[in-house]
Structure formats: structure tokens, C-alpha cells
Amino acid sequence: MKILVNGAWREGRAANLSGMLEELGYRDAVVSTALNGEFVPVREREATALREGDRLEVLAPMQGG
């Protein structure tokens, strides 16, 4: 399945958000996620199914003014 992760197409096998994050290298990372523009809290990642063409944003703490 191909999904758009932070603006780049990525291939993944996981069917849910939690598994996809693991597969993409975010294991134990402090990140927040949004799927197709909607915030997905940590507690809902397991139950959030992914579909071909989904847009996933994975954000982390960063410098800011």
C-alpha cells in the first residue's frame, strides 16, 4: 500500500496507523499524527485503518519562535 507520509510517497504493509509508524522507523518516538488532515491521538492509532493514497503527517517537537 502506498501512502503519502510528510509529503513523500512511502510503501508500507501495515494496515493500521500504529503498525505503519513502527514500520517507518518511529518506534518510541515522541510524535503526533494527523491522517488526511485530521488529528489522530495516540490512543486511536491502533484502531485507525489506513487506505491506499492516505495522507499522513508525523510531527515532532522542533525549534519555534
Add this chain to the structure above:
Amino acid sequence: MLQLYQGAVRSRLLLGSARYPSPAVLAQAVRAARAEIVTVSLRRESGGERSGQAFWSLIRELGVRVLPNTAGCHSVKEAVTTAHMAREVFGTPWIKLEVIGEDDTLQPDVFGLTEAARILGAEGYEVFPYTTEDLVVAEKLLAAGCRVLMPWGAPIGSGRGLNNLLGLRTLRAHFPGVPLIIDAGLGLPSHAAQALELGFDAVLVNTAVAQAADPVKMAAAFAQAVEAGRAACEAGPIESRDFASPSTPVPGTALLR
């Protein structure tokens, strides 16, 4: 002490965490500024580099309160969603709410800002809105639940200081009990001192420190300026006047003509 919602801080200098030459310099600057509140953001994280994880470790080691922003958001939806994501990551109800309306000046879209503030306030967020000096907008933000306002001094990163002195003085006079933090546009410690002298409760500085030739020294200079400005405000400055008023007593002056 400065009361900001449920939090009380001693330092009236808030520091941004962006644009420093290195993480080490950022850490030194935060210490030199004696800042207790540091602004942060959320940005895309790569599963390979995981640079955000290192940044977050650094901030936590500094032991400061974080004030996450919604920088880069141009709509109510973007700002509200970013606030939701920030609360989960940073574990704070504080949010520095930015809804940008114009890209050349990074002027806030005050209509979107007010709407986003209302939504987030109802959800229990403690909103620090990045706004202009407009009195009516300030009224609307307070009505939307904001208990702190962050009027701009000048466009973000411009270093121009307090652009609209009359407007800012009017804002201060109109809302004597509301914590007002000058956010954006300060370039020099003297700008910060001026803001505090005028009665503003605090300033937020980023570029002026981070992009200085010696950010750590500049951070210390801003800290001193903020302390001096606050002390001057508490000491009760004299009124300015158009004509001279002799400081040396006139009675007793010798007649030597």
C-alpha cells in the same frame, strides 16, 4: 511574579528556540536569558533522522516551561489541529496561537485568530494569541476566553522594535489587568526595556538573540534590559514635557551680570 493562567513565572523574558547556530548555543542562551518559558513548534519528523527527538531531549533538560506555537498556520482548522497535536506531544494546555493572514508581514488574521481562540478556549486550552495592537480585536479575544494577549511590536524577525507606540500605549492603558506580552519584532535590548517601561508585562524574543553575532551575550543583554525596564516601570517614570524644566534650583542663583 507574572501570573499567566495557572502558571507563575519570575522571568519576564520569554525566549524562542529557533534559528540558533547550534543546539548548544540555544541551551546557553536560554540559561543566559534566565528564561523560564521557551517557545517551540511542531514540524515534520523523519523516521530515519528523528531530529525532533534530540531537540525535545534538549528542551526537557533545560527544565523550562514550553509554549508551543501554531506557526505557519493560515486557517482556523490548521491552527486548531496543530494545537491538538501540540497538546498531546508537549503535555501542556498552553498554546501560542498564530493564524497568519499575510505572508510579507506575517500579520495575524485576527478574524481567524478570534475564531480559533474561541474553539480552543472552550476545549480548555490556555491561549496566548499572537495579535496586533487593535483594541477591538483585543476585546474579542478576551471575550473568546483569552486571559493573556501577545501583541506584536513589529513584523516577526524585522527587528524594528515597537512600531506603533501610540497604539501599544493605548492597548496597555485600556486593559490594565490583562497580562500583555510583546511578541515579535524586537531587535535590541533597548526595545525590550522600552516595552517593560511602558508597562507591558513581558516580551518574547527569538531572532534578535538567535541571529546575533554572539547569541549568548545578547540573551544576557536582553535579560538585563527586561529587568531594568520592569524596575523603571515600578519606579514610576516622570511625564515627558515639551519645554525645559531646570533641575538645579532657580532661587539662590547669583546675580552676576
